[in-house]
Amino acid sequence: MAAEALFIAGGCNRSSSALSWRYSVDDLIAYCCGSVIAISDAKQCRIRATLVGHDADSQTTAVRWVPGSSKLVSGASDGLIIVWAYSNAEYQILHRLEGHVSSVASLTVTPQYIVSTSSDGTVRIWGIDCDQPTCIQVVTCASLPLCTAITAWQGTTILAVGDVSSRVTLYRQEQECGFVSFTALAGHADWVRDLDFWTSDSGCVLASASQDGNIRLWRVSFDECLPDAVLEGHDDAVLSCRWSPDGQSLLSASMDKSMAIWREHCGAWLPLTATGEVGGHTLACYSADWSPNGDMFIGHTYNGGFYLFSTSTMQALPVWTGHAGPVAGLTWHPDGDYLLTVGESDQTTRAFARRAGSATFCEIGRPQVHGYDMSCIATINSVPYRFASGAHEKIIRVFDAPSTFLRDLHRIAGVAIKDDGRERAECVFVPEVGLSNKAEGDGRQRPIATSPPLESTLMQDTLWPEVAKLYGHGNDTIVSICTSHDGTLLASSCAAKEPADAAVIVWDTTSWCQVGKIAAHALTVVAMEFSHDSRFLLTASRDRSVALSARQDDGQWCVVQTAAKAHQRIIWSCGWTHDDALFATGSRDKRVNLFSVSPDASFKLAATSSLGHSVRAMAWQPGTSDRLAVGLDNGRVIILQAHRHPQTRLERLFDLDPALTHSGPIRGIAWRPADDDTRESLLATCGDDHTVRIFRLS
Numbered sequence: 137m138a139a140e141a142l143f144i145a146g147g148c149n150r151s152s153s154a155l156s157w158r159y160s161v162d163d164l165i166a167y168c169c170g171s172v173i174a175i176s177d178a179k180q181c182r183i184r185a186t187l188v189g190h191d192a193d194s195q196t197t198a199v200r201w202v203p204g205s206s207k208l209v210s211g212a213s214d215g216l217i218i219v220w221a222y223s224n225a226e227y228q229i230l231h232r233l234e235g236h237v238s239s240v241a242s243l244t245v246t247p248q249y250i251v252s253t254s255s256d257g258t259v260r261i262w263g264i265d266c267d268q269p270t271c272i273q274v275v276t277c278a279s280l281p282l283c284t285a286i287t288a289w290q291g292t293t294i295l296a297v298g299d300v301s302s303r304v305t306l307y308r309q310e311q312e313c314g315f316v317s318f319t320a321l322a323g324h325a326d327w328v329r330d331l332d333f334w335t336s337d338s339g340c341v342l343a344s345a346s347q348d349g350n351i352r353l354w355r356v357s358f359d360e361c362l363p364d365a366v367l368e369g370h371d372d373a374v375l376s377c378r379w380s381p382d383g384q385s386l387l388s389a390s391m392d393k394s395m396a397i398w399r400e401h402c403g404a405w406l407p408l409t410a411t412g413e414v415g416g417h418t419l420a421c422y423s424a425d426w427s428p429n430g431d432m433f434i435g436h437t438y439n440g441g442f443y444l445f446s447t448s449t450m451q452a453l454p455v456w457t458g459h460a461g462p463v464a465g466l467t468w469h470p471d472g473d474y475l476l477t478v479g480e481s482d483q484t485t486r487a488f489a490r491r492a493g494s495a496t497f498c499e500i501g502r503p504q505v506h507g508y509d510m511s512c513i514a515t516i517n518s519v520p521y522r523f524a525s526g527a528h529e530k531i532i533r534v535f536d537a538p539s540t541f542l543r544d545l546h547r548i549a550g551v552a553i554k555d556d557g558r559e560r561a562e563c564v565f566v567p568e569v570g571l572s573n574k575a576e577g578d579g580r581q582r583p584i585a586t587s588p589p590l591e592s593t594l595m596q597d598t599l600w601p602e603v604a605k606l607y608g609h610g611n612d613t614i615v616s617i618c619t620s621h622d623g624t625l626l627a628s629s630c631a632a633k634e635p636a637d638a639a640v641i642v643w644d645t646t647s648w649c650q651v652g653k654i655a656a657h658a659l660t661v662v663a664m665e666f667s668h669d670s671r672f673l674l675t676a677s678r679d680r681s682v683a684l685s686a687r688q689d690d691g692q693w694c695v696v697q698t699a700a701k702a703h704q705r706i707i708w709s710c711g712w713t714h715d716d717a718l719f720a721t722g723s724r725d726k727r728v729n730l731f732s733v734s735p736d737a738s739f740k741l742a743a744t745s746s747l748g749h750s751v752r753a754m755a756w757q758p759g760t761s762d763r764l765a766v767g768l769d770n771g772r773v774i775i776l777q778a779h780r781h782p783q784t785r786l787e788r789l790f791d792l793d794p795a796l797t798h799s800g801p802i803r804g805i806a807w808r809p810a811d812d813d814t815r816e817s818l819l820a821t822c823g824d825d826h827t828v829r830i831f832r833l834s
Contacts, residue, residue, distance in 0.1 A: 137775065137790040139831050141816070143497040144183040145458035145477075145488065145826040146174050147440020150422060151284075152329055152375040152389075153242040155436055157425040159381070165425075165434065166359055168196035169458070170826035173210045173220070178432065178444065181454050181588070185795075186827060187227050189218045192771070192800030198252075200245040202264075209250055211240025217252055217262075219269065224797060231269050235260055236450055244284045251295065253447070255276050259297055273314040279303070283566045285331035296342055296389065297326030298751065306352075306361065310497055319361050324348050326373070329425075331819075332381040332386075343386055347373035349389055351398070353405070366766035367398050369407045376423035380430045387433050389421035393434045397447070409450050411435075411443065435473040439482060440826075441591035454588045457499040459484065461821035464510055470517045470623075472808040475820050476548045477828050478525060485513065485525055487541070488828065489599075491588070492550030497830060498588040499550050501541050503600035504533070512616050516645055520554045520625030522603075526614025532628055534604035534648075538564055541598065548588065551672060564599035604648050608641045615660055618644070620670035625653075629661035640664065640675055640685075642693055652693035656683035659674040660824045663709045667716040672696075672737060674719055676707035684719055686737055696737040702729060709754045713762060718742070719776060720764055722751030727746035728766060730778060730786055742784035745776060753805040757817065763789065763821055767802025772829070773821060792831065798823040 146169040148154050154168035163178040167342040171194055188209070190196055194214040201208055206222040215236035220227045238256035245251075250262040250269065255489035262525065275281075286295050295307040302324040307315040322556065325396040327346035333356075334341045340356040351374055372392035379386055383410065386398040396410040421443075424435035431748045432453070440460025444453040461481030468475055474489040475497070485504035488497045504510075508527040516522040521537035538561040539622035543551045589598060609630035617628045626645050632638035635658045642652035657677035664675045668821050673685045673693070682702040685695050705724035712719045719739070721729045728745040728751055753767035762778040764786075775790040800822045808818035817833045 137833055139315050139790075139792045139796065139833050141185075141796045141829060142495055142832050143488070143830040144174070144186060144827055145317065145456065145497075145499065145829075146170065146172075146183065146825075147185070147458040147460035147482070148422075148436040148442065149197065149440070150438060150460075151197045152423045153200075154196070155423050155425055156432070157427060157434065158201040159203065159428045159430070163427065166199045166210075167436065168199055168210070170462075170824070171212070172195060172825050173199055173208070176456055178427065178434070178455075181456055181498075183203070183458075185227065186799070187220055187773070188794070188799040189220070189229050190214070190216060192825070198240050198243040198246055202245050203247060204241050205247065209243055209245050211243050211252060211645050215240060215254060215256070217243070217250065219250075219264065233262055233269060233271070235271050235274075240300060242283045243283070244286050246286055246288075249286060249293075251284045251286055253284055253297070257281070259284060261295070265439065275307075276314065277305075280765050282327060283330050285333045287333035287335050287340065289335050289356075290358070294333070294340070296331045296333070297343060298331050300327045302326055302328060302332065302346065302348075304328055304342070305435075306356065306556075307357065315323045315669070318358065321354055322363055323363055323366075324350065329373065329375045330377050332377055334383045336383060343377045343379065345374035345377040345388060349374060349390070349392075351377055351386070355678045364795045365405045365562060367405050369396060369410070370394065372420075374752055375421070376407065378425055381428060382425050382430060385430070385532045387424050387426060389424040389435050390818075392439075393421060393422040395421055395424050395443070395445075397433070411445065411450070412572060437591075439595075440596070443591055452590050452592070454498075454590065457486075457591065457594065458828065459486065459826050461826060462824040463803060463826065463828055464793060465512045466806055466820055466822045466828065467513050467515050467523070468806055468808050468820065469521075470515055470809060472544065472810070472818075473549065475828075475830070476503070476515065476523055477804075477822055478513045480509050480511065482511070483508060483527075485510065488552070488830075489549040489628040491548060494527040498548070499594060500544050501598040501600075502594045503535055503537075503541075503598070505595065505599065505787070511614055514617045514619045514626070516623050516626065517618050517621065518645055519558070520556050524606075524617055524619070526617050526628065528613045530605040530609050530612055530630070532613070532614055532617060532626075533602055534606070535600040536560065536603045537600055541600065542590070545600075561601045563597075564601045591641070606643055606648060608650055609637075611637050616662060616664050618666060618795055621668050622670050624685075625651070625670060627666070627759060628665065629662050629675075632660045634658075637784065638677065640673070645802060651691055652687075654683075654685045654693050654695060656685060656698055657681055665711050665719075667712050668714065669716065672711050672716070674712065676702075676710040676721055677766065678706045680707060680723075682707065682710065684730070684733070684737060684739055696726065696741060699739070702741075703727060705750075708752045711754050711756050711764070713756055713778065714758070714760055718780075718784070720754060720756070720778075722754045722766060724750040724751055728754070728764070728776060728786060730784060732784060743778075743786050746785040747774060747788075748830070750801075752802050753821075755805045755807050755819075757807050758810040763805065765805050767821055767823070769801040769806040771802060771823060771825065772796030773797050773802070773805070775833070796831065798825045798827060798829070800824040
């Protein structure tokens with residue numbers, strides 16, 4: 137077998153040092169995404185790759201390209217700094233720099249130096265113009281350092297350090313003493329959040345951005361450093377400032393939700409253009425950067441989204457998207473037209489579809505922007521374009537696609553829309569006090585999209601109306617939901633510490649009434665799946681048990697058999713083969729167990745496979761191949777082959793390249809539905825590293 141990554145989605149971490157645009161012709165942008173570094177392509181509007189090297193439990197906090205090189209430097213919350221090099225068509229770890237004992241706050245990189253600040257209160261200067269980078273100096277600051285800038289000027293090197301005392305301290309490099317402080321710049325009234333030098337024949341200018349809402353320009357010299365200008369215009373903290381490649385303009389990003397381009401005119405610095413509340417969103421802009429020739433600029437926001445603008449027209453351009461936190465689950469549309477995902481901490485549900493005439497995917501809608509952390513999702517096949525989701529609340533919510541989504545799906549993805557005669561909402565809104573998406577009817581109409589929606593559109597104009605709320609569980613977290621293959625039934629479970637709370641509720645998807653309650657476990661039911669004929673429900677629990685329940689002729693459900701100790705640890709996942717003759721379970725005990733089901737619905741262990749890491753998610757490939765995709769807690773994806781003759785066994789068929797997969801636990805895995813064996817095999821995964829990935833297997 138062979139696998140290729142068709143699509144990667146992932147948002148940006150909340151750090152003002154999390155974004156860097158490489159000054160070269162290939163327009164590559166590196167940014168921090170969960171515990172990985174994402175490499176994206178501004179021209180092709182996609183993520184090319186993710187770099188896995190930092191600990192899966194850490195968060196990447198800073199990234200910078202090495203000027204004039206394909207090398208890249210990244211820092212993380214565990215204090216580790218990694219130097220990456222591009223070799224043999226992939227990025228590889230060149231050096232690991234250890235020294236900081238707390239999170240890396242910022243990085244400044246030149247061909248000779250890496251300067252890092254950390255919440256351990258130090259600035260470390262690393263020499264990298266040698267085979268093995270070494271820490272050549274540690275500066276212990278009186279106040280917590282937040283940012284640095286470095287430049288070569290008048291035959292020496294100048295280092296600027298901004299800190300929480302509102303001062304900027306300047307250092308110059310001495311031959312024998314290293315970097316020595318020679319002055320401190322006072323003027324800001326709050327933390328200094330970013331610094332950037334511009335040097336030319338006319339002098340050296342330092343820009344400093346502060347939480348006081350101002351940007352200050354300083355004329356730097358070894359004799360005297362003088363304030364040159366104060367740039368006032370932002371209404372809140374300024375987190376980022378960057379000189380344009382030609383040094384004529386300054387780009388800033390602020391907590392006031394805007395980005396601005398400043399230029400000197402008649403001796404005064406004025407905001408030449410400003411993005412306003414970027415696209416209408418209500419969240420802070422964390423940082424911004426220029427393209428290599430200054431014709432574009434990009435910024436990222438609190439919710440992990442990106443905004444890419446043309447400098448000349450200030451027109452917003454399409455850009456990649458993704459979740460800004462762990463992705464808790466995913467599910468395909470029954471026909472494979474789009475993929476739905478739920479973000480845990482970013483509290484969103486997103487829809488991704490393949491662009492017409494393209495191999496890759498894009499986000500075409502954000503059906504749910506919630507107020508609780510999301511936990512699970514399932515499509516409801518009985519009604520076209522309907523899904524249910526669960527969150528850290530007691531309610532299960534059901535959504536129908538509005539007409540605007542169907543038009544976008546047709547125009548962007550080229551999907552033929554099924555007309556079920558159902559009246560659909562045109563616009564949807566969330567009340568100021570409430571969490572339920574409400575339909576507005578045929579009022580305001582959004583223009584029909586022909587290209588991927590912008591972040592501002594996704595946040596405001598692609599919601600789906602809520603058509604039902606299901607109340608029945610007593611605890612505050614819906615852990616798992618699943619629907620029958622005919623779409624007539626929905627099963628749900630919640631977090632449980634007592635057997636009474638561990639009962640699974642079965643709902644009728646037409647009346648939304650409870651039609652069954654299955655009490656088979658003592659603790660939380662973590663995973664469930666209906667058989668293909670909808671007669672049986674397979675459930676797996678935190679109490680290490682597996683149960684099979686059957687629907688009776690009167691519509692009630694009863695437990696047929698329970699395996700009390702099916703695994704030695706919590707069971708994370710389960711699933712049926714295409715003919716319901718076998719089902720598999722995956723557990724923290726690092727095993728996949730395969731059970732055979734008899735005609736009387738009893739089951740027994742038929743085979744087992746040890747995979748070396750906790751099994752977090754699994755899915756059987758559609759069709760008759762008996763192939764099982766397994767996601768592990770180390771981010772790896774494995775394909776197992778089930779053999780039925782001469783005896784039942786599991787074979788480890790194929791491991792996806794670790795460079796293509798996740799850096800941490802995989803939370804969801806699903807094959808794209810296939811009508812026959814001729815359709816290409818697409819496998820979608822999501823995980824704690826904030827990414828959604830779609831692979832093509834052949």
